Amino acid sequence: MKSLNVDKHVKFLVKAATTRGFEWEMTEYLRMSGIYWSLTALDLLGQLDQLPREDMISYVFSCLSENGGFSPAPNHYPTIIYTLSAIQVLVILEATDKLGEKKLKVIEFVKSLQNSDGSFIGSPDDDKEETDTRFSFCAIATLKLLNSLDEIDTSKTVDHIKACQNFDGAFGVRVGSESHAGQVFCCVGTLALLEKLETIDQELLGWWLADRQLPCGGLNGRPMKKEDVCYSWWALSSLVMIKKSAWIDHKKLAEFILSAADDEIGGIADRPGDIPDPFHTLFGIAGLSLLQYNNSLDLEIVSKTSDIKLKPIDPILCLPSYLLRKI
Amino acid sequence: MHGRVKVKTSAQKAAEKEAERARKLQEFQKIKKKLYEPSESKVPTFKQLLESTNEFLPPMADYLSQSSTLAYYMKDWPILWQLRLTALRRMATSKQEKSLETLEQELDLTFNCLVDSPKSYSTWAHRRNILKLIRQFDEEKGLEILKTEVGLTERMLMSRTEDQVENQGRNFHCWDHRRLILNALPQDALTEIQLTTKLIQTSFSNFSAWHYRSKLLNLEEEGVVENEMDLVLNAVFTDPSDASSWIYHRHLISNAPDSSTLTNILKSHEESLNELLELEKEEDNNNLENMPLAWVIQDGLAGYLNSLPIPRSFADVANLSAKDVLHLTLFFGTTGAGAWYLAEKLTTPHRQNTTVKLGSDKVVDTFKTENIDGKAVYCRCWKSAKFPYCDGAHNKYNKETGDNLGPLIIAKE
Numbered sequence: 001m002k003s004l005n006v007d008k009h010v011k012f013l014v015k016a017a018t019t020r021g022f023e024w025e026m027t028e029y030l031r032m033s034g035i036y037w038s039l040t041a042l043d044l045l046g047q048l049d050q051l052p053r054e055d056m057i058s059y060v061f062s063c064l065s066e067n068g069g070f071s072p073a074p075n076h077y078p079t080i081i082y083t084l085s086a087i088q089v090l091v092i093l094e095a096t097d098k099l100g101e102k103k104l105k106v107i108e109f110v111k112s113l114q115n116s117d118g119s120f121i122g123s124p125d126d127d128k129e130e131t132d133t134r135f136s137f138c139a140i141a142t143l144k145l146l147n148s149l150d151e152i153d154t155s156k157t158v159d160h161i162k163a164c165q166n167f168d169g170a171f172g173v174r175v176g177s178e179s180h181a182g183q184v185f186c187c188v189g190t191l192a193l194l195e196k197l198e199t200i201d202q203e204l205l206g207w208w209l210a211d212r213q214l215p216c217g218g219l220n221g222r223p224m225k226k227e228d229v230c231y232s233w234w235a236l237s238s239l240v241m242i243k244k245s246a247w248i249d250h251k252k253l254a255e256f257i258l259s260a261a262d263d264e265i266g267g268i269a270d271r272p273g274d275i276p277d278p279f280h281t282l283f284g285i286a287g288l289s290l291l292q293y294n295n296s297l298d299l300e301i302v303s304k305t306s307d308i309k310l311k312p313i314d315p316i317l318c319l320p321s322y323l324l325r326k327i
Numbered sequence: 328m329h330g331r332v333k334v335k336t337s338a339q340k341a342a343e344k345e346a347e348r349a350r351k352l353q354e355f356q357k358i359k360k361k362l363y364e365p366s367e368s369k370v371p372t373f374k375q376l377l378e379s380t381n382e383f384l385p386p387m388a389d390y391l392s393q394s395s396t397l398a399y400y401m402k403d404w405p406i407l408w409q410l411r412l413t414a415l416r417r418m419a420t421s422k423q424e425k426s427l428e429t430l431e432q433e434l435d436l437t438f439n440c441l442v443d444s445p446k447s448y449s450t451w452a453h454r455r456n457i458l459k460l461i462r463q464f465d466e467e468k469g470l471e472i473l474k475t476e477v478g479l480t481e482r483m484l485m486s487r488t489e490d491q492v493e494n495q496g497r498n499f500h501c502w503d504h505r506r507l508i509l510n511a512l513p514q515d516a517l518t519e520i521q522l523t524t525k526l527i528q529t530s531f532s533n534f535s536a537w538h539y540r541s542k543l544l545n546l547e548e549e550g551v552v553e554n555e556m557d558l559v560l561n562a563v564f565t566d567p568s569d570a571s572s573w574i575y576h577r578h579l580i581s582n583a584p585d586s587s588t589l590t591n592i593l594k595s596h597e598e599s600l601n602e603l604l605e606l607e608k609e610e611d612n613n614n615l616e617n618m619p620l621a622w623v624i625q626d627g628l629a630g631y632l633n634s635l636p637i638p639r640s641f642a643d644v645a646n647l648s649a650k651d652v653l654h655l656t657l658f659f660g661t662t663g664a665g666a667w668y669l670a671e672k673l674t675t676p677h678r679q680n681t682t683v684k685l686g687s688d689k690v691v692d693t694f695k696t697e698n699i700d701g702k703a704v705y706c707r708c709w710k711s712a713k714f715p716y717c718d719g720a721h722n723k724y725n726k727e728t729g730d731n732l733g734p735l736i737i738a739k740e
Contacts, residue, residue: 022348025355029404075363075374076406125409127459129507130452167541167578176506178499178538211570222497223534223570228329262333275331 001251002258003300004288005266006308009281010047012266013038016278017051032063032072032082032089034278039092041282043320044289044311048092057095060086067112067124068105079123080113084138087145091323096146107148110139118156119174132173133164137186140193141317147327149193158196161187169204181212181221185234192241192316206244209235217252218260218271228270229260229280232287237315240294250295257284289313358397361390363406373410383417390414391429395436402440408453415457419464426464433457434472445483451500455507462511473508480505481522485530496526497535516543517726524729527562534571541578552583554727556592564599680709699739708732 016023017038027034035056042048063071063086069078070086083106090096099106113120113135115128120135136157143149163175164187170179171187184205191197212219212235218227219235232253239245259272261284267276268284291297293312301308312321336344360366363374371379373390391414394407401407415433419426437454444450458476462469483501485491495501509519520543526536546552556579562572583589684690692715694703706713710720717734725732 022352025352026400029401029406075365076404077409079405123405126452127456129510130455166538167582168538168574173499173503176539176542177503178535180499208574211574223574224532225497269331269333270329273333275333277328279328 001255001298001300002261003302004258004285004310005261005263006045006047006301006303007305008263008266009261009268009285010042010045010050010266012262012276013041013278013281014050016267028073029076030072030082032060032070032085035059036085036088036092037278037282039089040319041278041285043092044282044285044313046305046308046311053093053095056089057093057098060089060095061098064102065109068102068107068109069123070106077123077125078109080110080120080135080138080142081122083109084142087142088317088319091145091319091327094323094326103146107143107146107151110142111152113139114152114157116156118153118158118160133161133171133183133186133190134173136161137190140190144193145317145327154194158191158194158199161190162199165200165205168208169201169206170208179208179222181209181219181231181235181238184209184238188238188241189316197242202242202244206239206242206247209239209242209244210247213248213253217249217254217256219248219253226271227256229257229268229287230270230283232257233283233290233318236287236290237318240290240315245290245295250291250297254288254291254297254299257287260284285310286313286318290315355400358394362394362397362410373414374406377410377413377417381417383414383421383423387414387417388423395432398436398440399443402444402447402450405449408449408456412453412456412460416460419460427461427468430457430461430464431472434461445495445498446500448500451504455504458508470512473511476508477505477512480508484522484526484535496530496532499535502535502539519543521729524558527558528729532569532571533562534574537571537575541575546579546583550727552579552586553588553592555579556589556596560592560596682712683709683714696737696739699737702736702738705735705737707735 017035039048039051039056042050060070062074063076063078063082065071065078067078069080070083071078072082072085087096087106090099096103109124112124113122115121115131118136119131119133120139121128121130122132122135139152140149140154140157143152160175161171164171164173164177164183166172166179168179170181171183172178172180173183177183188197188200188205191200211223212221212231214220214227216227218229219231220227221231221234236245236248236253239247256272257268260270260274260276260280261268262276265276267278268281269276270280288297288299289310289312292299292310294315299310301310313319314321314324317324360368361372363372365372365375373387373394376384376386376390391411394411398407398411411433415430418429423429434454434457437450437457440447440450441454458469458473461472480501483495483498484505485496520540523536523540523543527533527540530536540555544551544555546555555575559572559576559579562569563576566572580593680690692705704717705715706717706720708721708724710724711718712720721732721734724730
């Protein structure tokens with residue numbers, strides 16, 4: 001099995017986060033999430049200090065709107081997705097206290113997005129039917145990180161998630177939508193945070209998730225789709241949350257993730273031979289961390305800095321576990 | 328970020344690409360300044376203009392037309408669509424001339440963007456917003472367009488090539504869009520069932536269609552399970568490498584109400600699969616360890632049949648060892664584990680006749696035309712209780728299967 005080359009990946013992540021070129025411009029619409037991906041990956045590799053902390057914190061606050069929501073970049077409109085990413089960044093940088101009274105506005109923003117059936121829309125001006133279980137997760141995770149889960153009607157939230165469970169045991173975007181591993185992560189994560197996992201059929205779900213593993217070892221997102229490194233997170237962490245990660249072959253998955261790493265410039269791609277990016281780099285490393293700490297995978301780590309260890313990651317919130325002890 | 332293959336390029340090609348990108352970048356930065364990035368300029372940005380008033384002003388129309396080509400580069404940028412939607416809503420509310428035409432052009436714009444990026448969340452949502460806006464502006468026209476929209480989604484969902492499967496047949500955005508549109512129209516579950524039947528029978532890789540079907544049908548209703556078992560077994564033998572049919576099959580086995588009909592169906596199914604297993608043994612030199620199908624046949628399916636009533640859930644399966652689950656995983660996930668052979672060797676077309684003179688080797692009916700009085704209507708679907716004459720049974724049959732059978736009519740002048 002290949003080893004994880006920390007230095008190369010750190011170099012790739014730092015370069016992606018600091019180069020002000022074409023890629024930077026074209027990803028402005030998701031920048032807050034991009035920062036979260038880069039910081040989490042760097043922190044897992046023990047290299048958080050490679051990016052300027054104060055600049056990141058200023059950036060986050062420059063994206064805070066009057067209504068308490070965060071936008072991906074200044075002058076864009078706020079949404080629940082980038083609100084979660086912003087809070088996650090503040091948690092990683094241990095700067096949530098800088099919110100001060102604005103924390104209440106953030107909570108109000110999140111609450112304002114919930115419908116009467118427990119589902120969530122993404123931003124205040126959206127039509128009520130434009131719901132997505134990703135938004136449910138973003139809302140609940142944001143409140144959890146702000147220690148404010150009691151501010152919301154959690155039983156309706158759970159009802160809506162349950163209504164999204166399909167014949168195959170997995171979950172989709174809305175009630176009636178086809179099952180998809182990304183949405184599964186969001187639904188299972190929401191239930192895990194609300195401690196309501198026992199309300200769904202975990203056996204059937206485990207089967208569907210285990211089914212994601214292909215002969216090459218990689219995981220796909222739905223039946224008959226291609227393998228993709230990011231599902232090493234969405235599907236694997238879901239299996240960990242329902243305590244069925246033994247249902248897939250760990251070594252083969254790890255080998256797949258490592259084979260998608262770019263030996264030349266560092267970073268991890270969606271599959272071997274493709275161009276790497278921070279998104280897949282994070283989820284590949286996060287997947288390896290889960291495999292290492294949850295499933296005792298023997299991962300070889302290579303770095304010029306002696307004794308670098310991969311940090312354990314929280315399967316629900318996708319943040320290094322040590323941070324959550326401080327919340 | 329997905330599916331971008333790393334291709335080695337020459338130094339010259341790399342330089343050309345860099346130059347092109349630099350050009351695009353400059354253009355982009357200029358336009359951003361116009362749309363929402365505040366600057367020292369006295370001219371307000373599109374965003375500032377919209378926030379400065381509740382009315383529709385002529386410069387907003389300019390911004391709309393200037394930014395429409397931008398949509399191709401910014402289709403995943405919610406801010407672009409949000410600015411356009413706000414301006415278009417103002418335009419429609421203030422009953423500007425050519426509002427309807429402009430809104431229909433916006434539909435065309437989103438259509439072209441979706442052809443380019445069929446999985447863009449914000450483009451699909453914007454399209455729905457425009458459809459709603461058209462309907463608010465002109466109810467009749469709006470409903471007419473919605474009906475066309477349903478037809479559009481059906482065309483998009485047909486997939487005959489691998490690329491079409493990836494972007495169309497399995498495109499959950501399109502499926503969800505269809506369901507959301509249908510919320511505004513009179514509901515017709517039957518049409519939806521027929522759509523799934525058509526897709527299952529004519530398209531590749533049908534998990535999305537099977538999933539939708541699972542929502543539309545009630546397995547407790549009479550005749551449903553038998554019909555579904557028929558459909559799924561047909562699918563399994565047509566393309567055994569498609570995991571979708573197997574997953575639906577498993578769903579039927581665990582959720583169908585107990586019945587002797589189901590048991591008989593499963594028993595005959597077990598026979599076919601055992602034949603397959605024999606074939607695989609021959610091909611693979613009795614190497615069953617590598618044949619995950621063996622697990623299903625020997626322990627799985629036989630187990631289901633032996634433990635009547637048929638288990639309703641897989642809670643029992645939770646006690647499987649990890650290795651067994653891996654076998655099952657490989658079975659469902661792998662491309663049929665060589666089960667392709669079975670389709671060719673085992674193709675047994677389904678019987679058509681299940682009711683008429685089953686004892687005969689061949690059912691033949693002969694009539695002389697001179698004996699026909701005016702008109703005679705003969706059965707061609709083999710379901711008539713008055714066979715060989717039609718009794719309308721083809722109607723029920725067509726409803727159940729999405730088929731289009733009809734009688735033979737001999738009419739004398």
